[in-house]
Amino acid sequence: MNTKKEKMIPVMEIFGPTVQGEGMVIGQKTMFVRTAGCDYQCAWCDSAFTWDGSAKDEIRRLTAREIVNELKATGGDAFSHVTISGGNPALIRHMGELVEHLHEQNIDVALETQGSIWQDWFLSIDDLTLSPKPPSSKMKPNLQILDDIISRLKDQPSNNYSLKVVVFNDEDLDFAESIHKRYPNVLFFVQTGNNQVHEENDKRLVSDLISRYEWLIDRVMERAALNRVRVLPQLHTYVWGNKRGV
Amino acid sequence: MNTKKEKMIPVMEIFGPTVQGEGMVIGQKTMFVRTAGCDYQCAWCDSAFTWDGSAKDEIRRLTAREIVNELKATGGDAFSHVTISGGNPALIRHMGELVEHLHEQNIDVALETQGSIWQDWFLSIDDLTLSPKPPSSKMKPNLQILDDIISRLKDQPSNNYSLKVVVFNDEDLDFAESIHKRYPNVLFFVQTGNNQVHEENDKRLVSDLISRYEWLIDRVMERAALNRVRVLPQLHTYVWGNKRGV
Numbered sequence: 138m139n140t141k142k143e144k145m146i147p148v149m150e151i152f153g154p155t156v157q158g159e160g161m162v163i164g165q166k167t168m169f170v171r172t173a174g175c176d177y178q179c180a181w182c183d184s185a186f187t188w189d190g191s192a193k194d195e196i197r198r199l200t201a202r203e204i205v206n207e208l209k210a211t212g213g214d215a216f217s218h219v220t221i222s223g224g225n226p227a228l229i230r231h232m233g234e235l236v237e238h239l240h241e242q243n244i245d246v247a248l249e250t251q252g253s254i255w256q257d258w259f260l261s262i263d264d265l266t267l268s269p270k271p272p273s274s275k276m277k278p279n280l281q282i283l284d285d286i287i288s289r290l291k292d293q294p295s296n297n298y299s300l301k302v303v304v305f306n307d308e309d310l311d312f313a314e315s316i317h318k319r320y321p322n323v324l325f326f327v328q329t330g331n332n333q334v335h336e337e338n339d340k341r342l343v344s345d346l347i348s349r350y351e352w353l354i355d356r357v358m359e360r361a362a363l364n365r366v367r368v369l370p371q372l373h374t375y376v377w378g379n380k381r382g383v
Numbered sequence: 384m385n386t387k388k389e390k391m392i393p394v395m396e397i398f399g400p401t402v403q404g405e406g407m408v409i410g411q412k413t414m415f416v417r418t419a420g421c422d423y424q425c426a427w428c429d430s431a432f433t434w435d436g437s438a439k440d441e442i443r444r445l446t447a448r449e450i451v452n453e454l455k456a457t458g459g460d461a462f463s464h465v466t467i468s469g470g471n472p473a474l475i476r477h478m479g480e481l482v483e484h485l486h487e488q489n490i491d492v493a494l495e496t497q498g499s500i501w502q503d504w505f506l507s508i509d510d511l512t513l514s515p516k517p518p519s520s521k522m523k524p525n526l527q528i529l530d531d532i533i534s535r536l537k538d539q540p541s542n543n544y545s546l547k548v549v550v551f552n553d554e555d556l557d558f559a560e561s562i563h564k565r566y567p568n569v570l571f572f573v574q575t576g577n578n579q580v581h582e583e584n585d586k587r588l589v590s591d592l593i594s595r596y597e598w599l600i601d602r603v604m605e606r607a608a609l610n611r612v613r614v615l616p617q618l619h620t621y622v623w624g625n626k627r628g629v
């Protein structure tokens with residue numbers, strides 16, 4: 138037992154190695170650490186089990202060192218990249234400790250958050266994705282906080298952080314365009330959403346997701362304001378549907 | 384008519400804007416310029432019409448300026464990125480002129496080549512993909528030339544160029560691993576191939592391509608030598624099957 142008081146991180150699941158299915162390092166071999174808890178409640182959240190109580194018995198409070206040990210036990214030596222997701226992992230003030238432990242072992246760290254809270258350890262994340270939520274989420278992002286986050290990142294290498302907006306409809310795409318306009322020099326991704334997180338028929342799901350992707354491509358192609366934008370799907374849903382832990 | 388003798392580029396097709404479906408800037412909105420002619424004859428070439436004579440009546444010899452004009456006429460102002468592909472566009476010694484014209488208009492330029500020939504204008508490409516061909520192609524890449532190319536690129540920003548190996552089988556994956564080992568600091572992608580370039584049933588094609596992608600993910604996940612690798616499909620085939628010009 139540890140005599141020194143160590144700080145605990147609420148962990149929902151640890152799994153991998155698998156591919157990162159989204160965003161700036163899409164395709165990267167990675168392990169996932171998913172934290173519990175979120176300050177948002179997006180209408181279409183695909184990780185609602187991290188905050189809606191439905192999986193609260195699975196939440197474990199682990200130290201950074203315990204997380205590293207479990208990553209090693211699960212992934213062996215077959216990974217050099219860890220993605221921290223949630224929920225909103227930016228809720229955890231002392232996450233920097235985990236990032237440090239991983240860096241000591243030459244493991245890169247990615248993190249995704251909606252951008253509602255700044256943490257100083259953002260500066261040590263290798264692939265930071267800020268994903269402000271569009272109108273269809275029914276959330277209203279605080280853009281002053283996002284301004285502050287982006288301005289604190291301005292001395293980072295430009296390929297260390299990015300913005301990503303999930304788009305379900307034209308109103309969401311207008312929101313995406315306004316965000317891109319606000320931060321024109323930040324790597325920018327738009328992504329199709331999945332509003333059928335309970336669909337278990339993979340064939341039907343994939344065919345619907347591909348149609349949505351084609352729709353989004355068509356819309357983005359029309360807009361000159363979205364020339365420097367990358368349009369991506371959630372690749373993992375094409376391969377594994379709505380399964381968890383892959 | 385032009386009195387100065389201008390250098391001509393053999394163009395197979397110009398189209399877009401569409402999304403880049405592969406590699407280091409997957410998802411990027413881009414226009415495509417496909418040049419004619421290749422020094423290889425890969426067994427599974429998905430662009431054989433650029434070199435096998437089957438579409439030779441479609442080849443046009445255009446100046447750099449004519450290409451820029453046609454890009455503008457086709458894409459309007461809805462693009463800021465052009466991808467030059469082939470065939471092997473590195474066969475064309477004076478391609479640098481086109482790259483310059485595009486840069487003057489604040490347009491980024493990507494280029495894909497198998498890496499069989501060096502050209503000085505590689506240094507001005509924004510997203511350069513070198514794609515040495517694996518055993519299943521029945522080609523034998525000259526790795527001394529590739530060594531030379533990589534060493535000439537070493538002062539470029541690391542996210543300006545990448546290696547990409549198409550993988551159909553385990554032997555190809557061994558080849559990919561040997562390439563990654565040879566150039567461990569170069570951004571590295573493995574990609575599923577499409578050996579059904581004449582399949583017109585999109586549903587069957589997509590379901591087969593997704594199975595291949597899952598197979599490749601599984602193989603890469605096992606190998607610790609492939610930790611810093613990104614595994615991607617050809618996204619455009621999921622959306623448009625084998626259609627040309629999208």
Ligand code: SF4
Nearest residue numbers: 175177178179182224
């Ligand atoms: S911010 Fe993310 S985790 Fe939180 S509710 Fe929204 S989609 Fe779910």
Ligand code: SF4
Nearest residue numbers: 421423424425428470
């Ligand atoms: S190098 Fe590319 S264009 Fe040339 S034959 Fe091979 S696949 Fe086709």
